[in-house]
Amino acid sequence: MTTHETIRQLLPLSAAGLLDAADERRVRQHVHECAACSAALDELAAVSADLSRLPAPMAPPDLLARTEASVAAELAAQAGLRHGAMLAVGAGLFAWVAALTTWCLYRYLTGSAGWLAWLALTTVPAYMAAGAAAVMFASRRRLERSIL
Amino acid sequence: MIYQATHFEDVPVAEPDEIARLRRHDSAALAGVVGQYQHRLYRYLRRLVREPAAADDLFQQTWLNVVRQLDRYDSRRGFDTWLFSIAHNAAMDVLRRKTGESLEESAHELAAAEPDALAAAMASERTAILASEMAALSAPYREVLTLRFEEGMKLEEIAEVTRAPLSTVKSRVGRALETLREKMTARYRKEDLL
Numbered sequence: 534m535t536t537h538e539t540i541r542q543l544l545p546l547s548a549a550g551l552l553d554a555a556d557e558r559r560v561r562q563h564v565h566e567c568a569a570c571s572a573a574l575d576e577l578a579a580v581s582a583d584l585s586r587l588p589a590p591m592a593p594p595d596l597l598a599r600t601e602a603s604v605a606a607e608l609a610a611q612a613g614l615r616h617g618a619m620l621a622v623g624a625g626l627f628a629w630v631a632a633l634t635t636w637c638l639y640r641y642l643t644g645s646a647g648w649l650a651w652l653a654l655t656t657v658p659a660y661m662a663a664g665a666a667a668v669m670f671a672s673r674r675r676l677e678r679s680i681l
Numbered sequence: 682m683i684y685q686a687t688h689f690e691d692v693p694v695a696e697p698d699e700i701a702r703l704r705r706h707d708s709a710a711l712a713g714v715v716g717q718y719q720h721r722l723y724r725y726l727r728r729l730v731r732e733p734a735a736a737d738d739l740f741q742q743t744w745l746n747v748v749r750q751l752d753r754y755d756s757r758r759g760f761d762t763w764l765f766s767i768a769h770n771a772a773m774d775v776l777r778r779k780t781g782e783s784l785e786e787s788a789h790e791l792a793a794a795e796p797d798a799l800a801a802a803m804a805s806e807r808t809a810i811l812a813s814e815m816a817a818l819s820a821p822y823r824e825v826l827t828l829r830f831e832e833g834m835k836l837e838e839i840a841e842v843t844r845a846p847l848s849t850v851k852s853r854v855g856r857a858l859e860t861l862r863e864k865m866t867a868r869y870r871k872e873d874l875l
Contacts, residue, residue: 542855545854545855545856545858545859545862546851546854546855548858549829549830549854549858551829551835551836551851551854573862576862576865576866577858577859577862579807580811580858580861580862580865581830581858583807583808583811584811584815584826584829584830584831584861585830585831586808587808587811587812587815587830587831588808588809588812589720589724589831590723590724590727590728590733590736591720591723592719592720592723592737592740593733593737596719596723596737596740596741597715597716597719599741600715600719600740600741600744601712601715601716603741603744603745604708604711604712604715604744604745604748605708605712607745607748607749608706608708608711608748611706611748611749612706
């Protein structure tokens with residue numbers, strides 16, 4: 534490929550201001566000596582300048598309000614989910630602490646280590662916590678569906 | 682005259698403290714940023730998908746995706762490029778589903794659209810003719826042109842938004858500009874406007 538052909542390929546990037554300094558110098562030197570490339574660069578530069586002045590399409594006047602509303606709904610849904618997750622973690626912790634407490638209480642009151650009775654007692658708060666979490670998530674899903 | 686991107690200095694961009702508030706899911710900060718970017722983002726989407734209704738839907742979808750992905754945003758990256766890359770992904774999904782729209786790099790895919798009523802009134806204006814010629818280019822070419830000349834992005838930023846290698850971005854910018862130059866030159870000769 535000749536220098537002319539190589540430089541010719543760089544002209545659009547030069548007109549777009551996207552060449553590095555070294556290539557830009559090569560282009561300028563060549564254009565100084567080559568009338569065809571000089572004319573082509575002028576035309577490309579004119580197109581580039583016009584592209585930056587194209588009339589911008591205007592957004593519909595209510596687009597911003599509609600977008601803000603849908604974004605606010607999304608943020609609220611996300612905040613609800615985070616809140617629900619924190620409640621679920623809290624319920625789990627509560628069930629764990631309740632299980633340990635009943636184990637200690639059972640041993641203190643009965644002086645025995647009957648594991649079946651302990652298991653029966655500890656599953657009650659665990660099931661209660663799981664039930665509460667399930668109800669909470671179900672109501673959250675209903676709320677999300679109503680938003681969407 | 683070589684194109685200079687200096688006139689983009691007044692383009693509104695999200696400030697670091699706004700980004701910090703965004704990451705905390707601050708609804709007021711998010712509403713502010715949506716407002717700041719509304720014209721730029723809408724313009725980019727209109728150039729890319731051309732149809733107002735599709736651009737409208739994509740604008741809203743982009744911001745919903747921003748909210749959903751905020752936790753994954755790396756504040757060392759520019760917010761602009763992150764935002765536009767989310768918009769790019771959403772637009773590409775739409776364009777892939779759309780019949781008659783090619784994502785291939787074809788500069789001569791469509792006949793130039795006739796100028797609309799506004800453009801017809803401005804028929805003597807180069808920019809109106811150029812806008813219709815640009816709209817006739819395929820999506821990858823329209824995209825790099827609007828990111829470079831309307832958003833003032835650098836090569837690296839365009840590559841990040843479009844997820845294309847630098848060499849591909851250079852090639853797209855070069856071919857798109859060259860095609861427009863040829864079309865404009867031919868049109869002006871034909872209409873004896875030069």
